[in-house]
Amino acid sequence: MITLNRYIKLVAASVVLLIAAGGMVTSTDSGLAVPDWPNTYGHFMFSFPLEKMVGGIFYEHGHRMIASTVGFLTIILAVWTWMIEPRRWMRWLGVIALGAVILQGVLGGITVLFLLPAPVSIGHAGLAQLFFCTTVSLALFTSPSWRHPRLPLVDDPMLRRVTLTTTVLIYCQILVGATMRHIEAGMAIPDFPLAFGHLVPPSWTAAIAVHFTHRIGAVVVTLAILATAGHVWYHHRSRSELTRPATLLVVFVLTQVTLGAFVIWSGLQPFVNTAHVVNGALVLATSLVLTLRGRRIAFALDGAATDMVRNARQAGGLLPGSELGRTRA
């Protein structure tokens, strides 16, 4: 199980790389640099000559190569999880991860073939975050600290509410950001922290509205994260499994706001833009980890169930899946 956990962490890390590659595709406006899909200029993807990966092709084709590799890694993840994971819902979570990466690939193809329709591209960006969250969740659920908690489980309804709210807000903020990128509204308000020299834009278009919503969203998310971190530090100071992600969350969100400012000041410099996208994913994933750890008690029997099945297997017996399901509930 520890080997599987390490493998899933590798997959999650590869998804970060994939999100970065996708971010560079959008940031460099390279999404249509390869007009065909799934082939690349008529070549099978993995036989496309490396010396022809020039300009925007480097980013778009590179994104496809990394995506294919992540897809392959996810197949292994799903099969491996299905084979050795005793928790039935975990086995299905591996299958969901595989389904998500397949759907993600199809969305990527559709958006290329239909010349980047904004709803599809936004869906592609939003699903990327959900897929990343799935791999992070899998990594968390298979970790030794999750399966065998050393301290009594935290039962704090307020913590559960505030962390879940924060995670949902972050995801909504990412969707607004993706919308802003894919309708090319990144510079709809060209100054920061003011908007056309005012606190509120003096005139409005759809692009300005989306852009300004993203800025307001940044304030809301930052406040939510500070509230979450404050709650954790005030009520659960001794629980490092909560204080560490809470602190990290604050660091990530402050970095995110700073990067957001530099996105404007640099005039959408691709590397700054992409760093903003990747860091946004890290904010979401960290908040998700905190949310799940705050809800660990809802999974209270996970470790016990796992051990029960393992012991039964070692003893030569096998528990029926239905019993495992009842145990988990």
Add this chain to the structure above:
Amino acid sequence: MNRALKVGGFIAVAVALAAAGCGGGQPPAPAPAADAKRVDPATAGSVSGKVSFEGTAPAPAAIKLESDPACVREHPNGMTADSVVVSNGGLDNVFVYVKDGLGNYAFDAPAGPVKLDQKGCRYTPHVFGVRTGQPIEISNSDQTMHNVHGGGTANRQFNYSQALQGMKNTTTFTAPEVMVRFKCNVHGWMEAYAGVLPHPYFAVTAGGAFELNDLPAGTYTIEAWHEKFGTQTQSVTVAPKEAKTLTFTFKAATP
């Protein structure tokens, strides 16, 4: 059986609708009205003039070509953007055209295509005019790959793959639109603009100069479009055989 027929019919209708909506290509350009007049060359006038540039022209922006060695080979001494080109006080690559006032005239369709070439990792010409329904032949003269992403809001978009030197694609635009953009996403600096019009009264400035010949007498709105400086319009009345002169002035501080 009936159910199978219904399902089959539904699928057929859905496929037909999808084909009409997604794969049917550009609708044909509208035909001129039956009572449309013809321009009489004997009485036609003209509008000519200059698009001036006031102030200090910005230095041409250097383009980073390093992402494609083939482009570097074409421009060993570097390349600059052709979006703002000022020569002798005149602004180049301004699309000047009759925006309004023509009334009900019919014009012969041009015989040949407009040619848009990708050579030296740039589009030539950078700005051009084309008639609705007139073919545009897009070719790749470079020893590198290009994609050609074109289209506007009134005209359907496309994205051609031109992987090899010598490849060509032909497209037509059926709706008037000023301007339609062409872009290469492999080489992000490569852009071209086409003004699509149902009449022949358009010109692209060279040295700032333009001419619109064979105009029937009338009062017209003339627009000058530039990719960085926006648009300006002027009204002009042309009497039979009259040659009118117009001057547009774009200022350095505008962009």
